[in-house]
Amino acid sequence: MGQKVTKAVFPVAGMGTRFLPATKSIPKEILTLVDRPLIQYAIDEARAAGITEFIFVTSRGKGALEDYFDHAPELESSLQKSGKSELLSIVKNTNMESGAIAYIRQHKALGLGHAVWCARRLIGDEPFAVILPDDVITGDVPCLKQMVDAYEETGGCMVSAMEVSRDKTSAYGILGVREESGPMFSVSEMVEKPAPGEAPSNMAVIGRYILTPQVLSNLDEMKKGAGGEIQLTDAIATEIREGRDVYGYQFSGQRFDCGSKAGYLQATVAFGLAREELRDEFAAYLDQISAAKKAAE
Numbered sequence: 001m002g003q004k005v006t007k008a009v010f011p012v013a014g015m016g017t018r019f020l021p022a023t024k025s026i027p028k029e030i031l032t033l034v035d036r037p038l039i040q041y042a043i044d045e046a047r048a049a050g051i052t053e054f055i056f057v058t059s060r061g062k063g064a065l066e067d068y069f070d071h072a073p074e075l076e077s078s079l080q081k082s083g084k085s086e087l088l089s090i091v092k093n094t095n096m097e098s099g100a101i102a103y104i105r106q107h108k109a110l111g112l113g114h115a116v117w118c119a120r121r122l123i124g125d126e127p128f129a130v131i132l133p134d135d136v137i138t139g140d141v142p143c144l145k146q147m148v149d150a151y152e153e154t155g156g157c158m159v160s161a162m163e164v165s166r167d168k169t170s171a172y173g174i175l176g177v178r179e180e181s182g183p184m185f186s187v188s189e190m191v192e193k194p195a196p197g198e199a200p201s202n203m204a205v206i207g208r209y210i211l212t213p214q215v216l217s218n219l220d221e222m223k224k225g226a227g228g229e230i231q232l233t234d235a236i237a238t239e240i241r242e243g244r245d246v247y248g249y250q251f252s253g254q255r256f257d258c259g260s261k262a263g264y265l266q267a268t269v270a271f272g273l274a275r276e277e278l279r280d281e282f283a284a285y286l287d288q289i290s291a292a293k294k295a296a297e
């Protein structure tokens with residue numbers, strides 16, 4: 001029932017103040033887990049879900065992102081000459097086909113809804129995905145692919161969802177759960193960053209969305225919501241109010257909040273341990289520090 005989703009928006013205009021001073025000169029999306037920048041994980045997930053057009057909503061100081069996805073002929077030929085074929089293929093895998101990637105500037109930091117709205121002309125009249133690269137999700141089937149498969153049956157809008165502890169609701173968009181069927185449920189309401197006492201549930205929106213172009217029209221109103229920002233959550237909630245379907249999708253996989261220092265460090269440990277060539281040495285080191293910590297207690 002859902003149309004094929006081929007475009008994805010990556011809102012990457014945020015200043016990344018939580019990672020200052022690093023983000024004074026590098027975009028936070030270039031911070032690495034082991035040896036790959038956060039943005040690479042987001043792009044790989046989009047590709048695995050069949051996305052072929054990548055729209056970056058950027059801001060000042062994000063030039064490193066454009067360079068990252070550009071071809072690097074000198075580097076490639078030097079790797080080729082020195083016979084480093086494995087590294088060469090890793091580098092080549094970051095290249096984007098000409099015309100597959102577009103950059104739009106968000107001139108003012110007016111919120112996530114506004115950032116997505118900035119991409120409206122490139123999206124046109126078709127459903128599209130939104131990926132927040134801060135949310136890194138691992139799993140056998142990439143999260144967006146799980147959603148795209150489910151979306152084929154449903155159409156409408158779909159957001160990825162995960163239960164969080166009650167005291168954390170004010171950090172997320174929170175969903176009212178109407179009717180569950182498997183990992184999917186129909187959403188009765190959506191509230192951006194409610195206090196625990198006002199949250200309709202503890203089911204949070206995680207940074208993967210499949211949205212209809214109607215959401216972009218809803219954003220035309222430029223209504224400010226939580227934190228005085230133009231919120232994507234509010235534009236999706238308008239869909240529910242107007243009687244159109246919105247679904248939550250409880251993905252299988254593990255999510256790391258790489259927008260926070262603690263989450264980023266946890267992801268670093270998990271991704272380090274997942275690498276065969278690092279595992280033994282890294283695990284031994286973790287054992288050693290945890291034993292030393294216990295001994296000190």
Ligand code: G1P
Pocket residue numbers: 112132135171172173174192193204205206207232233259
């Ligand atoms: C954004 C969204 C929020 C969502 C969250 C997921 O908030 O506004 O609804 O739950 O991403 O990571 P942010 O983390 O940018 O404040």
